[in-house]
Amino acid sequence: MSKIRLALWDYISREVCLPAPPKMILLVIANYTESRSRRANIPMSLLVRDSGLEELTIRQMMLNLEASQRLEKLEVPTAIGRPPQFLYNLSAGLIQAALRQQVGKPNV
Template sequence: MSSRIRVQLWDHITRELNLSSQTKLLLLVIANYTDARSLKAHAPLSLLILRTGLREPEATHLLDILAASEYVRRSQPPVTNSLPIPLYDLRERLVRDALRNP
């Protein structure tokens, strides 16, 4: 990701969103893995747990809240012969709001 886009996302998440520090940490990690061209991170739950230090039940609970609040989008790509892996991206509205502010 280009450093300019990453800084804009970080700035917006830390300054503009009224969320708990753990919730912001999850958003910041997803932002860090967001691709500059597609604006998607496709961050698996296991990576988010590893990078935040949160326990799985806590991370899952916070991600459910973020999804319900439309800050993140959860997807599960189809897989064969294994369990589906949830992937997380920032919602387009959040990215658009962050990039709109210079």
């Protein structure tokens, strides 16, 4: 597991004050966050599979996570006549907070 993923898991699990289901969504996205790009670009299908939550439940939580600036949604155009696909990432602010916290921690 990369250092950024460890920092995100530590920060989300310890510092982010949310009920368990929305916190699970953030942790799933953290699992897919790449070190270099700091993006996960995770589709809803992976969120459903990895969280074990229903899609409708996740969609409702996503609205609150976006509104609280913990999550970013990227709209990807598809073929004409089909609805766009959405990909999800942790917000830049959440990632920066996790990395700032990690810098201040002593190595054990």
